[in-house]
Amino acid sequence: MRPVIPYVTAALLFGLGVYGVLRRRNAVLVLMSVELMLNAVNLILVTADTTVRAVLPHSGQVFALFVIVLAAAEIGVGLAIVLQLYRLRATVAVDDVPLTEPPHPGDGREPATANTEAGR
Amino acid sequence: MTGADVLLLALGAVAVGAGVLVVTTKHLVRAGLYLVVCLGALAGDFLVLSAELVAWVQVLIYVGAVVVLLLFAVMLTRAPIGASDDLDRPGWPAALIGGGAGLGLTVLLVDAYRWSTVELPTAGTAERLGEQIFQSWVLPFEVLSVLLLSALVGAIVLSRPDIGRPPGGDAARPADLVDVEPGGRR
Numbered sequence: 001m002r003p004v005i006p007y008v009t010a011a012l013l014f015g016l017g018v019y020g021v022l023r024r025r026n027a028v029l030v031l032m033s034v035e036l037m038l039n040a041v042n043l044i045l046v047t048a049d050t051t052v053r054a055v056l057p058h059s060g061q062v063f064a065l066f067v068i069v070l071a072a073a074e075i076g077v078g079l080a081i082v083l084q085l086y087r088l089r090a091t092v093a094v095d096d097v098p099l100t101e102p103p104h105p106g107d108g109r110e111p112a113t114a115n116t117e118a119g120r
Numbered sequence: 121m122t123g124a125d126v127l128l129l130a131l132g133a134v135a136v137g138a139g140v141l142v143v144t145t146k147h148l149v150r151a152g153l154y155l156v157v158c159l160g161a162l163a164g165d166f167l168v169l170s171a172e173l174v175a176w177v178q179v180l181i182y183v184g185a186v187v188v189l190l191l192f193a194v195m196l197t198r199a200p201i202g203a204s205d206d207l208d209r210p211g212w213p214a215a216l217i218g219g220g221a222g223l224g225l226t227v228l229l230v231d232a233y234r235w236s237t238v239e240l241p242t243a244g245t246a247e248r249l250g251e252q253i254f255q256s257w258v259l260p261f262e263v264l265s266v267l268l269l270s271a272l273v274g275a276i277v278l279s280r281p282d283i284g285r286p287p288g289g290d291a292a293r294p295a296d297l298v299d300v301e302p303g304g305r306r
Binding site: 024033042077 | 121122124125128129132135136139140142143148151152155158159162165166168169170171173174177178181182185186189190192193194196197199206207208209211213214215217218219220221222223225226228229230233234235236237238239240241242244248249252253256257260264267268271272274275276278279281
């Protein structure tokens with residue numbers, strides 16, 4: 001088994017994830033790109049488990065399991081934030097989010113919130 | 121090139137190709153489905169690398185749960201059916217940084233490992249990984265359970281705007297939250 005093949009796969013996937021996070025405007029797509037990066041790290045960990053002889057056997061795979069659990073927690077909280085953003089602003093475009101002013105849900109955006117209400 | 125190498129190469133090509141489509145497609149739902157292909161190919165990679173348990177956990181949690189959650193989010197944010205044109209920022213910096221990170225890591229890893237071969241270790245079955253987790257990694261395991269609980273509580277608190285409102289704050293808070301909530305529950 002040549003470890004360079006999965007290592008290069010993981011490196012390319014990580015680059016794609018970085019590109020997606022910086023490029024995409026839609027918050028859900030940003031979360032998908034974050035998943036790509038986390039999976040690249042998982043692949044690195046599992047491959048390192050075959051190339052590095054550690055004191056504890058299978059440490060890399062145990063770490064990969066931990067990263068999967070972290071990713072599940074991250075996606076839960078991240079989607080809660082995205083849905084709350086959609087409820088307040090009726091958009092999930094990340095570059096529409098004001099970072100400096102405190103959030104004023106509904107200032108001049110009554111039509112938007114009325115839309116979400118009517119949609120339910 | 122052994123059979124394992126050929127499999128790794130093919131699965132890696134599928135994973136990277138699907139990854140490219142995830143970050144470039146104009147269809148929101150298709151991005152989620154390409155993500156399934158990418159994660160499935162990675163699960164195959166894990167199987168070839170003799171990490172059985174990780175592969176099945178990947179299929180269960182990523183393909184089963186995370187992608188379904190993402191698709192639910194796509195639906196709940198009323199994503200349009202069909203192509204949407206406003207998904208991307210104009211992105212030379214993104215291409216530069218992403219390509220730089222990917223190619224830099226590739227060069228680093230290729231330089232470190234060249235075309236060397238290693239023997240595959242013993243398979244990471246549930247029994248062996250369970251021994252490791254419950255002997256050497258018990259403390260991180262327990263910390264992770266606390267983290268999952270706090271993530272659960274955090275998600276619930278985030279999605280309920282009536283929690284954490286200042287007492288008597290109906291007048292202090294903007295009125296539309298108060299309006300939206302009963303409407304949402306009816």
